[in-house]
Amino acid sequence: MSFYETVFVARQELSAAQVEAMAAHLTEVLTQGKGDVTKTEFCGLRTLAYSIKKNRKGHYVLFNIDAPPQAVMEMERQMRLNEDILRFLTLKVDKLDPEPSHLMQSKQNRDRRYEVFEERETYETIVDEGERE
Numbered sequence: 001m002s003f004y005e006t007v008f009v010a011r012q013e014l015s016a017a018q019v020e021a022m023a024a025h026l027t028e029v030l031t032q033g034k035g036d037v038t039k040t041e042f043c044g045l046r047t048l049a050y051s052i053k054k055n056r057k058g059h060y061v062l063f064n065i066d067a068p069p070q071a072v073m074e075m076e077r078q079m080r081l082n083e084d085i086l087r088f089l090t091l092k093v094d095k096l097d098p099e100p101s102h103l104m105q106s107k108q109n110r111d112r113r114y115e116v117f118e119e120r121e122t123y124e125t126i127v128d129e130g131e132r133e
Contacts, residue, residue, distance in 0.1 A: 001035070003096050004065040004072055008079060008088035009058035012045060019059045022084065026063070029075050035067020038096055043103040052086045060103060064096045 008026075010019050019042065027037045043060035052058070065072065072090060079088045 001066050001068055002072075003093050004063075004067065004090055005093055005096075006063040006065060006072075006075070006088060006090040008061055009048070009052070009086045010061065011053075011084050011086060012055050012057040012059070014059060014084055016042070016059070018084075019061060022082070023061050023063075026075055026078060029078055030065060030067050030071050033067060033071025033074055035065060035071040037063050037065055039064035039098065041101055041104055043101070046103075055086060058086055062101050062103070066096065 010022060014022075023040055023042070027040070030037055039062070041062040043062060045057050045059055047057050048055065065075075076088065076090060079085045
């Protein structure tokens with residue numbers, strides 16, 4: 001079997017539960033084709049670089065797939081038929097990455113940026129107090 005990464009963007013009007021149901025349906029299509037989805041990441045509602053079909057935002061979902069090419073082709077066919085999916089991209093990769101994707105890492109780094117700032121502020125106050133002594 002081959003390894004693939006697939007990202008799709010769903011319309012902004014959908015709720016998170018509807019996007020999860022759509023991802024579950026696509027996972028079911030892959031499992032029926034004797035494939036396996038090793039990782040599913042819901043990257044959330046993000047702003048698009050340009051409007052697609054009058055949508056300025058979209059729900060991003062990433063799949064890591066271990067499946068035969070026929071199962072992936074069927075999943076892509078289902079995505080083309082679904083009007084709620086704005087865009088999708090499937091890439092064949094040499095190995096699957098178990099780590100969080102760059103989209104999720106940037107989201108975590110945004111949260112850490114504030115933690116680092118608070119730690120830096122504490123460190124600076126300690127250094128200032130040490131110089132005063």
